[in-house]
Amino acid sequence: MATQDVRKRIDELRELLSRADDAYYGKADPIMPDREYDRLMQELLGLELEHDLQDPQSPSTRIGGKPSKEFPTVVHPVPMMSLSNTYNRDELFDFDRRVRDNLGHSDFTYMAELKYDGMAIRLRYEKGRLVLGATRGDGEKGDDITANIRTVRDIPHRLAGPVPDVVEVRGEAYMEREAFARLNREREEQGETVFANPRNFTAGSLKMQDPVVVASRPIRFFAYDLLFDENDLARTQDQKLDQLARFGLPVCSVRKKCGTIEEVADLIGEWDQKRHSYPFETDGAVVKVNEDRYREELGNTAKAPRWAIAYKFEAEQATTTIEDITLQVGRLGTITPVAELTPVLLAGTTVKRASLHNEDEILRKDIRRGDSVVIEKAGDIIPQVISVVNPGAPGRQEPFSMPAHCPACNSELQRLEGEVAWRCVNPACPPQTRIRIEHFSSRNAMDIDGLGTAIVEQLVDEGLIETFADLYELDAGRLIPLERMAEKSARNLIDAIEKSKSQPFERVLYALGIRFVGEKVAKDLADHFRSVDRLMQAGTDELTAVDSIGPRIAESVVRFFGNDENRAIIARLREYGLQLEQEEKTSVSDKLAGKTFVLTGTLPTLKRDDAARLIGENGGRTAGSVSKKTDYVLAGEAAGSKLDKAKKLNVEIIDEEQFFNLLK
Ligand code: IVH
Numbered sequence: 001m002a003t004q005d006v007r008k009r010i011d012e013l014r015e016l017l018s019r020a021d022d023a024y025y026g027k028a029d030p031i032m033p034d035r036e037y038d039r040l041m042q043e044l045l046g047l048e049l050e051h052d053l054q055d056p057q058s059p060s061t062r063i064g065g066k067p068s069k070e071f072p073t074v075v076h077p078v079p080m081m082s083l084s085n086t087y088n089r090d091e092l093f094d095f096d097r098r099v100r101d102n103l104g105h106s107d108f109t110y111m112a113e114l115k116y117d118g119m120a121i122r123l124r125y126e127k128g129r130l131v132l133g134a135t136r137g138d139g140e141k142g143d144d145i146t147a148n149i150r151t152v153r154d155i156p157h158r159l160a161g162p163v164p165d166v167v168e169v170r171g172e173a174y175m176e177r178e179a180f181a182r183l184n185r186e187r188e189e190q191g192e193t194v195f196a197n198p199r200n201f202t203a204g205s206l207k208m209q210d211p212v213v214v215a216s217r218p219i220r221f222f223a224y225d226l227l228f229d230e231n232d233l234a235r236t237q238d239q240k241l242d243q244l245a246r247f248g249l250p251v252c253s254v255r256k257k258c259g260t261i262e263e264v265a266d267l268i269g270e271w272d273q274k275r276h277s278y279p280f281e282t283d284g285a286v287v288k289v290n291e292d293r294y295r296e297e298l299g300n301t302a303k304a305p306r307w308a309i310a311y312k313f314e315a316e317q318a319t320t321t322i323e324d325i326t327l328q329v330g331r332l333g334t335i336t337p338v339a340e341l342t343p344v345l346l347a348g349t350t351v352k353r354a355s356l357h358n359e360d361e362i363l364r365k366d367i368r369r370g371d372s373v374v375i376e377k378a379g380d381i382i383p384q385v386i387s388v389v390n391p392g393a394p395g396r397q398e399p400f401s402m403p404a405h406c407p408a409c410n411s412e413l414q415r416l417e418g419e420v421a422w423r424c425v426n427p428a429c430p431p432q433t434r435i436r437i438e439h440f441s442s443r444n445a446m447d448i449d450g451l452g453t454a455i456v457e458q459l460v461d462e463g464l465i466e467t468f469a470d471l472y473e474l475d476a477g478r479l480i481p482l483e484r485m486a487e488k489s490a491r492n493l494i495d496a497i498e499k500s501k502s503q504p505f506e507r508v509l510y511a512l513g514i515r516f517v518g519e520k521v522a523k524d525l526a527d528h529f530r531s532v533d534r535l536m537q538a539g540t541d542e543l544t545a546v547d548s549i550g551p552r553i554a555e556s557v558v559r560f561f562g563n564d565e566n567r568a569i570i571a572r573l574r575e576y577g578l579q580l581e582q583e584e585k586t587s588v589s590d591k592l593a594g595k596t597f598v599l600t601g602t603l604p605t606l607k608r609d610d611a612a613r614l615i616g617e618n619g620g621r622t623a624g625s626v627s628k629k630t631d632y633v634l635a636g637e638a639a640g641s642k643l644d645k646a647k648k649l650n651v652e653i654i655d656e657e658q659f660f661n662l663l664k
Helices: 003-026 034-050 089-104 176-188 199-205 212-216 235-248 259-279 292-298 358-365 429-441 453-461 468-473 488-503 507-509 519-530 532-537 540-544 551-562 564-576 608-617 642-649 655-661
Strands: 072-077 110-116 119-126 129-135 141-143 164-177 218-228 255-258 284-290 306-314 315-331 333-344 349-355 371-380 382-388 421-426 595-601 621-623 632-635 652-654
Touching: 003 034, 034 488, 072 358, 089 284, 089 292, 089 333, 110 218, 110 235, 110 259, 110 306, 119 199, 164 199, 176 199, 199 212, 199 218, 212 421, 218 235, 218 608, 235 532, 259 284, 284 292, 292 540, 315 429, 333 382, 349 382, 358 382, 382 519, 429 453, 429 468, 429 507, 429 532, 468 488, 507 532, 519 532, 532 551, 532 564, 540 551, 551 564, 595 608, 595 642, 608 621, 621 655, 632 642, 632 655, 642 652
Parallel strands: 595 621, 595 632, 632 652
Antiparallel strands: 072 141, 110 255, 110 284, 119 129, 119 164, 129 141, 164 218, 284 306, 315 333, 315 371, 333 349, 333 421, 371 382
16 A cells, blocks of 8 residues: 555544544444454554554544543543453464463463443442442543442442452443333333443443433443452452452353363353343453463553453344335324334344334435345344445435325324424324323223223224223223124223223323323322322423423423313313322331332232332332342242342341231
8 A cells, every 4th residue: 555545544544433432432322333343443553553653642542432521530540441352263262372372381260251241330349338430431531420320229339248448340331131122112102212232221321410310220230350459358250250249249140260262162152152041232251361360470461451352242133125114103103214124034033124213313324225234133132224235236216215294194294303203293193092092001001901902903993082081981882893892801891991090190190191201200290299280280390390300301291281182181081080189198107217128029918019119108118139238028929039149148038927017
């Protein structure tokens, strides 16, 4: 390459890699696959070295991103390095050869661990208390996100057992796949941008300014490294992991000490096969020399330790064709474009459709009908269209454009300022009506048994109902003529509708389907305002005074109740006898004040919700998982791993009877 061309290429690569760094670390929204990043970085490093064109500003000298501006910056006393990557058996064996050459012997062992695909976190404990939680940032300095870290249930605020004065823990914050899929579904339904994968969701959550919101995100944590002065406690990686567990920190059990690299390679092969069966995302394995004394001997390069390496699994991708781009109408009128794909097998299932999320996303990737595309599963469950295989191919179809009218009711689509989604604002749009009624009757809302998708569709199509308020006008006589509707099921359905009238106010509020008002917000609103009349009169200021309510939710509530049709529906619901107010929450007692409970298994008489309510009314609190901070595990029939954990941590286990005794 001519010198001029070399410079041009280097500039190009620096520009591209800086952008990739920003996207990955700054916005937690990567623009290229890791493998591509590594390839470009290798090319840049090679060119800089070969032509002696190193530059301290080059992305090749950086480990990760710059710390962001909104959080205080902390300097890491020991830098948080990254790892070099390997992609196949040969590269793994090269690593092993380098280690043995450097040490001059083979008298060491390896620890192989899964590589958790989340966000690197540093924790600092002083005298056993959590004093700091920080991001990696650029490896030297990161963000102090302590307030957010404290909301992560897996992370104890106090370490257990005898503890040295200062303990530094490193690990990975992550989100389980199922939780990721559920939250993303909710976001899509609400017309919010969705996260591409659990890693981004985790990073995006931990970098939010409001710890209250962070607390609502189910973020988990695995510890993988321990640093302290009293090295006697642990001198090898397996001792460190055991010690971390004794401190009460979660350590992943999928790990193994290996004598040889062959053993490591076989193990990684096994994990690769099983990777989809873990509840969290793993993008590979980390192989570490086990013994500290050899780690010290091996030392580090500028970017990474010489004693450890990452092994990246092949991302599971497939190539297929976009047969069509269709539009789906959501409960709130959000129009979501969907790719109808030629069916293809990917990571264990046949994929036929993939959400394209919104117009911007399609235009950014320039996805068109007829294109051959690469698809991948985000969080291994949600198929995503990653890229177009040959964007330069001749004869491609026209670029995608959003139609001006709703595919279901033909009314004009609107795009509100600052939103990515187009929406159909016609309240009578049939698919929206159907989804709203389904939401209204769903289990966590009015819980109307027997009112599933098919029945709702029939009722709407036959013109028997237009809104959920119409449900309360139905009688069995009008249902029986419907297809597949016997007299008995018609009566059962009418009974279930009748029964729903006793659902508490907070559920009714949630069932209304107000945008951004999920279960938690509905409960907070009900607790605060206690009646729909007071809520309807509240302005945004009054609303934002409630703990979990921000301006966006407040505006949505005000808009909802400002609408005449919605007010008319509320008036009807009142007439039918639905619960539109709730009594002031009186704390029954403070017998359980300060006590944390974890519920597991089936109790003989109490339902889980009721037990949780009793705990709350008596001043206690319930948590989702057992930790050292748990005071009681209330266990019933068929209790699972929580019970084991309670035994291990010596947490008191009680049954329903003992629980009632506590309340006496
Ligand atoms: S050990 C000197 N162990 O992978 C670095 N890292 O590419 C020591 N990671 O930033 C890291 N699982 O956030 C280690 N079991 C594991 C890991 C792990 C995930 C992440 C970590 C690090 C990145 C390195």
